[in-house]
Amino acid sequence: QKEVEQDPGPLSVPEGAIVSLNCTYSNSAFQYFMWYRQYSRKGPELLMYTYSSGNKEDGRFTAQVDKSSKYISLFIRDSQPSDSATYLCAMSSSVISSGSARQLTFGSGTQLTVLP
Amino acid sequence: EAGVTQSPTHLIKTRGQQATLRCSPISGHTSVYWYQQALGLGLQFLLWYDEGEERNRGNFPPRFSGRQFPNYSSELNVNALELEDSALYLCASSSRPDSEGYEQYFGPGTRLTVT
Numbered sequence: 368q369k370e371v372e373q374d375p376g377p378l379s380v381p382e383g384a385i386v387s388l389n390c391t392y393s394n395s396a397f398q399y400f401m402w403y404r405q406y407s408r409k410g411p412e413l414l415m416y417t418y419s420s421g422n423k424e425d426g427r428f429t430a431q432v433d434k435s436s437k438y439i440s441l442f443i444r445d446s447q448p449s450d451s452a453t454y455l456c457a458m459s460s461s462v463i464s465s466g467s468a469r470q471l472t473f474g475s476g477t478q479l480t481v482l483p
Numbered sequence: 484e485a486g487v488t489q490s491p492t493h494l495i496k497t498r499g500q501q502a503t504l505r506c507s508p509i510s511g512h513t514s515v516y517w518y519q520q521a522l523g524l525g526l527q528f529l530l531w532y533d534e535g536e537e538r539n540r541g542n543f544p545p546r547f548s549g550r551q552f553p554n555y556s557s558e559l560n561v562n563a564l565e566l567e568d569s570a571l572y573l574c575a576s577s578s579r580p581d582s583e584g585y586e587q588y589f590g591p592g593t594r595l596t597v598t
Contacts, residue, residue, distance in 0.1 A: 401586070410487075410573055410589040411526070455526065457587075469514070469577070470539055471587060473526040 370394050373456055373474025381482050386443040390456035390474045393437065397458040397472075400432050402441045405453045405476070414454075415441060446481045453478050485510065487590035489574050495596045496564050504559040504593045508576030514538075515557040516577070516587060517549060521570035529572075532557055564597045571595075 373390045380386055388402075398419050403411035415430040417423045417439075423430045429442040439458075443450055456474040488507045496502050508515050517529040528541040532551035540547075546562040555576075561568055571594050575587040 399585075403589070408571075408594070410489075410591045413586055413588055416586050457526075469516070469531060469585070469587075470528045470541065471516070471518075471526075471575075472528075475525045 368393060369475075370472050371456065371458065371474045374477055375475050377478040377480060379480045379482060380446055382446060382448060384446050384481070386446050386450070386479060386481075388441040388443075388454050388456075388477050388479070390439050391437055392439075392458060392472075394458075394460065394472075395434075395437065396460040397437075398434075398461070399459045400430070400439050401457045401471070402428075402430055403455040403457060404450075405455060407452075411455055448481050448483050451480045487574055487576050487588055489572075489590040489593050491593060492591070493594045493596070495598065498564055498566060498597055500564050502561045502564060502568075502595055504561075504572050504574075504595070506557045506559070506574030506576075506590060508555050508557070508574075509578075509588055512576035512578050512588075513555055514577045514579075514585075515551055515555065516575040517557070517559050518573045518575065518589075519543070519570045520573060520592070521567070524570075526573070530559065561595070566597050569595060569597045 371392045400417045402415040405411045420434045427444045431440045453476040455476045457471040514533040531539045549559040551557045571592045573592045575589045577585045577587045
């Protein structure tokens with residue numbers, strides 16, 4: 368079993384829809400959670416960063432972390448064709464300057480297409 | 484503010500050769516991370532450098548190595564290239580963590596093709 372599981376999709380939605388992307392994880396030490404957007408053949412772009420449990424909102428994007436269920440989500444409101452990309456969740460356990468602390472563990476990515 | 488930069492954009496090498504990839508972090512960032520994104524394998528952690536020292540390496544053979552220079556830029560070297568080394572190599576950087584952690588910002592990547 369992978370440490371981080373993410374539904375690969377592909378996910379196709381009409382413009383304006385609310386998109387829900389999810390990841391589950393097994394390592395209870397994870398406490399830093401990120402969502403990245405990656406366009407084809409480009410580097411990942413950091414969208415959202417959340418420390419520990421709770422919600423965080425930034426414009427059309429909302430990130431949720433439920434550590435008790437080991438489940439994180441990214442919601443995209445009023446989705447646009449420009450949101451069409453692969454979305455990657457990532458997480459790490461600590462910020463100390465040694466060991467596997469800052470090693471990001473990624474989900475496999477969900478490919479999203481927003482149709483005009 | 485300039486982001487993470489990587490060079491070259493593309494690199495084509497023959498099996499058995501050596502490849503050198505370069506990364507410049509965001510100004511003020513002291514940590515550099517290297518990841519490999521191979522088709523079908525997702526993003527896998529390779530190496531982490533902080534303040535000039537290697538802090539951690541992922542599950543990759545010793546022919547993957549690198550270093551970090553005094554200006555915090557970094558170099559990834561891949562020796563004795565194999566066909567399966569063909570991938571997008573991504574560099575990320577972060578600043579010193581604060582009370583709520585840190586964020587890793589990625590560069591555009593170097594696409595390495597081994598023939």
